[in-house]
Amino acid sequence: MPTSASGLTKPEWLRVSQQEAQERLVGAALPTGDTEAWRYTSLKNFTFDKYSLISDGRKGDQAAYAPPKEVSAVVESADRVLYFYNGVFLPQISRGAQGLTESPSLCVSPLSKALNDSGRSSEIVRFFLDRQANADLGAFGDYNLAHFTEGAFVHIKGSELLKIAVVHLYGNIKDQGAGAIVQAPFSVCPRQVYYFGENTRAEVIELHVAANNISFFVSSASDLILDRAAQVSFGLGQWLGDEAFVVHDVHLKLSREAELEYCNFAVASSPLRNEIICDLLEAGASVKLLSSYAATDKQHIDNSSAIFHRKGETRSEQVVKGVVSGSARAIFSGKLRIEQDAQRSDASQLNQNLLLSSKAEVDTRPQLEVYADDVKAAHGASVGELSADEIFYLESRGIGRDEAKLMLGRGYILDVIGRVGSTFVRQALKSMVERLPAHYFSGGE
């Protein structure tokens, strides 16, 4: 069975979809400062052409690749682990990958394999990707659709509670021909489709980690579909380095009574933009959307989200919190739309920032659109500094000033991650926060 893009024979429908996305991209304008959604993240120096796609001949010797210790420690307790290096599946170090043909109730497989499956998984992937192809994805969405070759496909139907890890590692590419390290900026387009069937439960972490500071472009996309009464805890961890340009698109779709807790921790890049669309499609659907971040030096992070309450009695609770130091910049724009049909819905949104330097900048832009009258909707935003009382409290217990600041800064982020119910997901993200170096919290002007 082919396990990498080199072996992928694309189904006709996908070839057509990708072709169309490619055509839309030609001559498509990138968002500018006038585009509301991209107002604070400049694309002035960005072009797609600056980055070359990794072609099949340049994948390097991933076979010899071993994951960093801190990553393998995090995924140790997972039941299934899929590893990718620069977007290529690594079967040697992955665990428990299996397709739907082998197990009808559970599929945890590289996307390439699912697409080549003559049975159900190919149909499911098609169902979601085709729907995507018809939506207005924007230039970045089209770029991913046009170029993705690999990623994860997770399909859960059984009753067993599973812990799944999808790990994308990135690093310099060794040119197989010459053995030299390819320095030119390259791009990687991983794509994930997660489908959680009716009444299923799952805990998933998706990690994107760069091994070192490499100049590259990650255009990634993940779809999470929760069928009726599915209960899912999902964690996304991103640590891609100062030189990375990252655009990560997430689409969440929740059916009746489905419950999702989604928690992201991101170390900022240059820039890192997370775009989440959350559709609460049917009554009783409930989402807890948690985002946390750390940014320092000249890093830039842009969290953009849109939550749609489509039907009645849906719930959303959004908490977005981060620590910003140096001359870094953090942006949050959060749209919350409660449709006319969504009576008795409950929505809350909170954005808090800890600003540790006078050169750092935070922009927060809540956007509430409420079209139903019998709903609860609340939002709040704040930007603050570490208080002298907090620092003194720790000092008065023997903890030095620098350590106190480090603890308080990490605590600020962990306050978000601590809201995750799943120990597996919480610990994975927590361990990333605990590895954040002290200069993220020292101000660093």
Add this chain to the structure above:
Amino acid sequence: MLKITNLHANVGDKEVLKGVTLTINPGEVHAIMGPNGSGKSTLSKVIAGYPGYEITSGKVEFEVNGKMIDLSELEPEARACEGVFLAFQYPVEVPGITNLAFLHAAFNAVCRHHGAPEMSEEKFAKFVAEKSKIVEMDPRFLDRGVNVGFSGGEKKRNEILQMAVLSPRLAILDETDSGLDIDALKIVAGGVNKLRSAERGILLITHYQRLLDFIKPDFVHILSAGQIVKSGNSSLALELEKEGYNAYIR
């Protein structure tokens, strides 16, 4: 072990302490009583090293390794490591850091200061669980954010738990009785009594005599307008209760 001599201190531009002199020996429990604004809390913060509280004249000395040293030369964390502990009137909430992680970091910082080996997380968890009994604290509080969502009584119990864990030589309890109902007060006072020892000096700062029904002091001082106006034994507190502060206010 603590010698305060003619201490003058400012908070901002205002002189709050106007010549306080006080000596505490190991094993002694002193109570400082006084009306609002008399400088009680300022005194406790000056000893602990709160930033912005400036000593303009006089001295606070503390015995370290058999020698009296000027406390103002030590950073707040060094004072803590040398055995000065302040139980806060308003304990600070620290979201995101569990009580256990906080206590562990503090305990290990003190160990490091003295060149002693740090304690592993596992061993420390057992050690703290044992100490929690002193203030009848549910061990589940250890997994919660420091003071986050704690009631007034729980916060004060948590302060005494920290004292039990850090085992200071000098403990200053700033209005530890404020905001406590009678049951919580009994538990907190009971905890303090269990921590009384021949090596430890305790300074109770309080507005009311009530606390002293449960923790019997060896000495009572009345602080008024930044000076100690009268000192005596525990009967002074009873006298004060009868006559009110007015009889002593300058």
